[in-house]
Amino acid sequence: MDICLVGINHRTAPVAIREKAAVRSGKLDDALRLLGSRVPHGVILSTCNRTEVYTISDSDGDTEEASLDFLRNHLEAADTVLFEHTYVRYGQAAVEHLFRTASGLDSMVLGEYEVLGQVRQALEIAEKAGMVSLPLRHVFQSAIRTGRRVRDETGISKNAFSVSSVAVDLASKIVGRLEGCKMLVIGAGEAGRLVAKAARDRGVSRIVIASRTRERAAGLTEMLGGIPISLNDIEEELDTCNIIVTCADAPHCILDVPQLVAPMQRRPGTPLVIIDIAVPRNVAPAVTQIKNVFLYNIDDLSRISDKNCRQRRSEVKEAEDVVAAELAKFTSWWQDFKVRPLIRAMMSKAEEIRRSHLDRTVKKLPPLSDEELYSLEMMTRGIIARLLKDPIHVLKANGHDNHEYAEMLKELFQLNIESNR
Ligand SMILES: NC(=O)c1ccc[n+]([C@@H]2O[C@H](COP(=O)([O-])OP(=O)(O)OC[C@H]3O[C@@H](n4cnc5c(N)ncnc54)[C@H](OP(=O)(O)O)[C@@H]3O)[C@@H](O)[C@H]2O)c1
Structure with missing residues (x-):
């Protein structure tokens, strides 16, 4: 038994590939059902930076194949594409990857x-x-604890950068001063909230938030200010806004060439900067054919984040130390966990033998006092514990990654092992 990770992320694939593998939050149940038809246990982690499938593999390697099939179905691409962009990790490497991910060390925006x-x-x-x-x-619980410790004990998340705030920083680099700009935020979920907050904090004077349902946008504007609209009403905003940040969890493009041609003709000479941080993307790449439309996607943020990453090497080192400490703790648990069924089986067989022999002996003896019975009980238990102490110690030290120990003990003690799940 081993932990298996199959994934695709921002280091291995551009957004055009990642968006196909992405599982939108509302679709995770369906995706898990599909995965569940092949493997009994699995967790799917899908964010704008990655889609990863964690499973517990058995000896025939079928779970790796099931996870690859899952990504293959989403990508709808040839195997060459799948293998070019996918990584597979087992055991400690898979766990370390998740710990780093939860800590923000594997994110495009370090420490998010x-x-x-x-x-x-x-x-x-x-x-x-x-x-x-x-x-x-x-x-997963260990990864969450690691992520929390890294945030609490190191400076990695100092200044609380997020993909959304870096998108607003990119906008400010492109247009210069944000004061006096009008920004349209499309999407009113967590990403939209962070974009609107960063825009407000950086002095954008007019913010319009659009959501499929106007109520969702209004929920945000009540907290952060700005004007709420429904997605159906964005057309007139396109005439006047300077910056659009798109972050709706839609499976299809929300902005395409036909919607932008007329508004751009009505505003000759006024550029429109669009930053699309949604995965799948909300904006068709073809809109760059329209004069004065400048489109950036989530991968374009990496230049800003790389700089941020270089400046924060010492914080990365501190965070990696926490990851290493948590990984050591996990590894020790895992080693015990893997040999636990064998130890349980050995102990229960020994206890069965002890009990039956003791009962038989006691029946043959003249009646014993409670004190004498207690002494016999403790003495026989002590023999069993002492006898099994060394084999258990050796098994814990070596049995987790050497099947021969386990096989030999099973054979020698004639054990039936129950699974550990
Ligand atoms: N969360 C982050 O920190 C983060 C960071 C970077 C990028 N992103 C990307 O940003 C996008 C949104 O992420 P999120 O975490 O904010 O998700 P979310 O909370 O689920 O997003 C909800 C928003 O998406 C809209 N939406 C959902 N389904 C839609 C559809 N079929 N058509 C049009 N609009 C739809 C919702 O509209 P209604 O509720 O009004 O229907 C709402 O405005 C994702 O593509 C994600 O990968 C997220």
Whole structure:
């Protein structure tokens, strides 16, 4: 048994590939059901930076194939594309990857907070779908604890950068001063909230928030200010806004060439900067054919984040130390966990033998006092404990990664092993 990770992320694939693998939050249940038809246990972590499938593999390697098939179905691409962009990790490497991810060390925007909530949510949704086994739960709970410790104990999340705030920073680099600009935010979920907040904090004077339902946009503007509109009403905003940031969880493009041609003709000479941080993307790449439309997607943020990353090497080192400490703790748990069924089986067989021999002996003896019975009980228990102490110690030290120990003990003690899930 081992932990298996199959994934695709911002380091291995551009957004045009990642968006195909992305599982939108409302579709996670369906995706888990599909995965569940092949493997009993699994967690899917899908964010703007990655789609990853964590499973517990058995010896025939079928779970890796099931996870690859899952990504293959989403990508609808040839195997060459799948293998070019996908990574597979097992055991400690898979766990370390998740710990780094939850800590924001694997994010495009180093130290971002949002990914920790997304890891927690991925576990919760998989739990509700009945897809989480004890080892997977322990891996994810340990990752969440690691992510929390890294945020609490190191400076990695100092200044609380997020993809959304970096998008607003990119806008400010492109247009210069944001004061006096009008920004249209399309999407009123968590990403939209962070964009609107960053825009307000950086002095954008007019913010319009659009959501599929106007009520959702109004919920945000009540908190942050700005004007709420429904997606159906964005057309007239296109005549006057300077910057659009798109972050709606839509499976299709919200802005395409036909919607932008007329508004851009009505505002000759006034550029429109669009930053699309949604995955899947909300804006068709073809809009760049329209004069004065400048489109950036989430991968274009990496230049700003790379600089941010270079400036914060010492904080990365501190965060990596926390990850290493948590990984050591997890590894020790995992080693115990893997040999636990064998130890349980050995102890229960020994206890069965002890009990039956003791009962038989006591029946043959003249009646014993409670004190004498207690002494016999303790003495026989002591023999069993002493006899099994060394084999258990050796098994814990070596049995987790050497099947021969386990096989030999099973054979020698004639044990029936129950699974550990
Ligand atoms: N969360 C982050 O920190 C973060 C960071 C970077 C990028 N992103 C990307 O930003 C996007 C949104 O993420 P989120 O976390 O904010 O998700 P979310 O909370 O689920 O987004 C909700 C928003 O998406 C709209 N929406 C949902 N389905 C839609 C559809 N079929 N058509 C049009 N609009 C639809 C909702 O409209 P109604 O509720 O009004 O229907 C609402 O405005 C995703 O593509 C994500 O990858 C997120």
